[in-house]
Amino acid sequence: xxxxxxxxxxxxxxxxxxxxxxxALAEAFGLSERQAQCMALLRMGSSAPAIAEVLSISPxxxxxxxxxxxxxxxxxxxxxxxxHLRDLIAEEELxxxxxxxxxxxxxxxxxxxxxxxGDRLRRATSLDQALGVLQDALAPxxxxxxxxxxxxxxxxxxxxxxxxxxxxxxxxxxRAFHANGGxxxxxxxxxxxxxxxxxxxxxxxxxxxxxxxxxxxxACRADGASHLMALGFPAGPGFVxxxxxxxxxxxxxxxxQRGADRIRATAMALHASVLTNGTLAARFRxxxxxxxxxxxxxxxxxxxxxxxxxxxSERAFSKLLASARSKLNARTNAEAVGKAAIVNxxxxx
Numbered sequence: 001x002x003x004x005x006x007x008x009x010x011x012x013x014x015x016x017x018x019x020x021x022x023x024a025l026a027e028a029f030g031l032s033e034r035q036a037q038c039m040a041l042l043r044m045g046s047s048a049p050a051i052a053e054v055l056s057i058s059p060x061x062x063x064x065x066x067x068x069x070x071x072x073x074x075x076x077x078x079x080x081x082x083x084h085l086r087d088l089i090a091e092e093e094l095x096x097x098x099x100x101x102x103x104x105x106x107x108x109x110x111x112x113x114x115x116x117x118g119d120r121l122r123r124a125t126s127l128d129q130a131l132g133v134l135q136d137a138l139a140p141x142x143x144x145x146x147x148x149x150x151x152x153x154x155x156x157x158x159x160x161x162x163x164x165x166x167x168x169x170x171x172x173x174x175r176a177f178h179a180n181g182g183x184x185x186x187x188x189x190x191x192x193x194x195x196x197x198x199x200x201x202x203x204x205x206x207x208x209x210x211x212x213x214x215x216x217x218x219a220c221r222a223d224g225a226s227h228l229m230a231l232g233f234p235a236g237p238g239f240v241x242x243x244x245x246x247x248x249x250x251x252x253x254x255x256x257q258r259g260a261d262r263i264r265a266t267a268m269a270l271h272a273s274v275l276t277n278g279t280l281a282a283r284f285r286x287x288x289x290x291x292x293x294x295x296x297x298x299x300x301x302x303x304x305x306x307x308x309x310x311x312x313s314e315r316a317f318s319k320l321l322a323s324a325r326s327k328l329n330a331r332t333n334a335e336a337v338g339k340a341a342i343v344n345x346x347x348x349x
């Protein structure tokens with residue numbers, strides 16, 4: 001069941017879409033809007049770097065807000081402040097962050113996703129956090145590096161290099177991947193479209209690895225990984241691809257191969273979470289006005305009608321669209337509207 005969220009319960013326009021606004025507590029302590037957002041995100045378990053990213057503020061500005069919060073709540077350190085906020089703010093007061101629940105409890109081989117994993121996915125405020133949850137969920141199998149990508153227009157997105165991606169791996173792994181041409185340069189990538197239900201697991205031994213992956217495989221092996229799993233699945237008009245390397249423990253690789261369907265289902269839950277919660281939309285950093293301009297076009301309004309509705313000039317409206325096209329890597333307004341809809345950016349920012 002979806003709870004109706006009142007306007008005053010959320011802050012709109014953060015980089016991750018929406019942040020909860022604990023109104024009564026903010027008023028009682030005389031918090032500014034930014035301080036209240038920091039407080040809510042701290043309570044949700046976000047790290048300082050993640051909060052700065054979500055709110056699009058510098059680390060020094062964030063530290064100023066945290067210092068004010070520590071003073072107002074009488075806490076000597078930030079960890080003590082977090083502990084204090086856990087006592088002051090109940091879990092249900094954080095639901096405003098998610099106007100729509102994530103589909104993170106889908107059946108996995110006849111069983112439900114563990115509640116703790118589903119809850120952590122639901123509360124992740126960045127792709128990196130979500131990938132960290134997946135890495136923890138697969139911990140017994142020894143996951144070493146994770147790569148997530150979303151192609152908004154499926155095969156067409158792949159062919160034109162329109163890719164949203166994120167790594168959870170050391171910088172040298174990411175550099176080696178891009179040195180091989182990125183996703184476009186991986187021979188295995190296009191094959192996933194032909195057989196999205198296949199989940200190949202291959203050794204990184206220099207013999208079985210696909211041609212063109214040598215530098216990437218060598219970098220992964222140097223960091224302790226021995227096997228690579230590649231998987232993909234359709235997601236509406238888009239396509240999700242993932243690669244996971246493993247540093248196996250005991251018979252973990254056999255378990256990986258036997259549990260491939262479960263791993264794939266967990267990855268699907270991750271994507272459902274980042275799409276539903278607006279984390280994917282946040283990667284494009286659209287402003288509220290840019291989103292509203294695209295939404296007006298999506299409703300079939302002409303430029304002059306949309307500009308009048310937004311109470312701006314047609315020239316200003318055109319500038320909003322140009323900025324949105326640039327951020328969305330879209331060549332036309334129609335493509336920008338389509339892509340914004342695919343990644344949920346017409347709902348979240």
